[in-house]
Amino acid sequence: MDNQYNYYDPEQNTDSYNYQNTGDNQFHSGGPEQAPHQRPRKKTPAWVKAVCCGLAFGLVAGASFQAVNVVGNKLFGTEEKTQGSVKQTSTSSDTKLTTSSGSTVSANIAEISENAMPSIVSITNMSVEEVQSFFGGIQERQSESAGSGIIIGQNDSELLIATNNHVVEGNDTLTVTFIDEESVEANVKGTNAAQDLAVVAVNLDDIKESTMDQIAVATMGDSDKLKVGEPAIAIGNALGYGQSVTTGIISAKERTMEGHEGNLLQTDAAINPGNSGGALLNANGEVIGINTAKVAADTVEGMGYAIPISDASETITNLMNQETRTKVPADEQGYIGILSEADVSADLAEMYNMPTGVYVSEVVKGGGADKAGIEEGSIITAINGTSVDGMQTLQEQLQYYRVGETVTLTVAAPGDGGKYKTTDVEVTLGESAE
Incomplete structure (x- = not known):
């Protein structure tokens, strides 16, 4: 059965997207099949059965526990690690990205997501677009689109957030919403259209102290060291509904896409409209990519793309040290x-x-x-x-x-x-x- 649903929300005005639900749900009733007739066996004493069952259970349980530990250690590591404080940053003249110390974290996806959430924001882009009216004329209407961003540092007066250029382009106003649902107006600090990167800034004076206590600066990983098949976790403002988490693997490296300068990471972690500008994390909870696009076609499953953070770091550092400007009349x-x-x-x-x-x-x-x-x-x-x-x-x-x-x-x-x-x-x- 191949059911396809098309969805468009004019209030969100995110990219167009299709939902495809392909499945074959089967439900069976009735008891187990009748076993074939078997020759009667000699009766075994009860104490022998009890001893044998105890030994078998102990061996199976021990082997299973050891196997789970081995697989978990290989995939994710065992040591825990926390996100850096938003207050531990450098000055505005030489702002830098916070990089990993190389330690690992717990294999618990929930714990990794909980640690990363304070560094992820939602971005709302309010703009005015020209549309053709019913009578053939041109009229202006307000448009709203949703995206995501990653807190990457702060200077003396601003909190700095990395995102995609297409998330902020054409804006009249930008609004950033933090983990505690507090929203603050932001300004574009710099953009790079060819790489689809941007940095926006929020004045520290506009952020409540209670919000500052809850947010954090993301830790950057090394996307150059990634191997195909490694776990990947995507966090972002999917469909504009708020932060959500999806998981998958790194499907491929060095992919190219028309209109984008540079290589991309491919992942099967779900990347939906609104995820743009959000974080792709590794099993250590480090940012390894900035989610940017997906393939939306009826015949395609699980092909999302992210900008490798190692390729983007130099551009982001340059953008975050530019002068923040506001629009003039x-x-x-x-x-x-x-x-x-x-x-x-x-x-x-x-x-x-x-x-x-x-x-x-x-x-x-x-x-x-x-x-x-x-x-x-x-x-x-x-x-x-x-x-x-x-x-x-x-x-x-x-x-x-x-x-x-x-x-x-x-x-x-x-x-x-x-x-x-x-x-x-x-x-x-x-x-x-x-």
């Missing part, structure tokens, strides 16, 4: 002074040996880009160290900068032999040409 927003008719997607970049980013079709005369010497045919790949994979991403970043501010654009220009040369260019933002 639309009439005060600065403009670069370019026109772009096309983005260089990952597919085009591979096909034509070009970097991904914003293709400059035209430079507005007298604008910031023109004065900085940016030419047509160039490709903008980053702004102030934050990568951009298209015009939408660049425009989202420009919402944080006013007219007259200076930004550093990373620009790739075509050179000899068709090769692109990358340079950093300072551009003073001007007013819109419209």
Whole structure:
């Protein structure tokens, strides 16, 4: 029997997802089958039966207990370990990730999850999107989407949380909810669209003392040392219903996915919409990956993906040390002074040996880009160290900068032999040409 259910919740507005329930449930009634006739045996004295049963039970129980211990030790280890305190962090000028000491924890999944939960948060993204009305016009409506995040440290004034770029992109407001159900507004600290990574910040002054006592900084593991078949535990805000736990194994390493830069871990631990940005843990309770995507198809079972933490750590460290900015009013927003008719997607970049980013079709005369010497045919790949994979991403970043501010654009220009040369260019933002 193959039953399929499609589900969409407009209030959550998470990614589209399908539930597939494939099973064959059978129920049997009646007693055991009649045993065939057997020749009568010689009667054994009762005291002999009792002694034999006692010996057999002792041998079987002892062997079973020893086998369980051996399997448990091999899979998970036996020593216990607790999460680090959120208050043991470095300063804002050199914030670093908390890494593992190499010790192991109990094999109890419940205990591992309990220790990790204080370092996992839910993230709500409120945005405004344009939709076509019933009469054919365009109208704006408020949209809400759910995701997850991992507490990775704090500086002098902020609590820092790692998540996916697609969890926070296009936001008007971001809200972080902690383990005690307390919610606080957050700001984007930095994003990397190509790797689908982001860091958001919450002001420490906005967090209650009681909440600070309950939350913790996650401990990072080493995803480079993972082996296929190792246990994996996924924690996140699945479907926006709150934190939940799923388990599985590391199914494969070094997987690739269209539109994502770098390799991914594959796991059969259930990764559902809302899990994005949450933690994939090893048997020591250490973060080995940031959950990012799943394959949603009727013919696919148990194929979820996570960004390996060892690959992401350098990018996350750079993002968590960037300056936190807040959006400026639309009439005060600065403009670069370019026109772009096309983005260089990952597919085009591979096909034509070009970097991904914003293709400059035209430079507005007298604008910031023109004065900085940016030419047509160039490709903008980053702004102030934050990568951009298209015009939408660049425009989202420009919402944080006013007219007259200076930004550093990373620009790739075509050179000899068709090769692109990358340079950093300072551009003073001007007013819109419209």
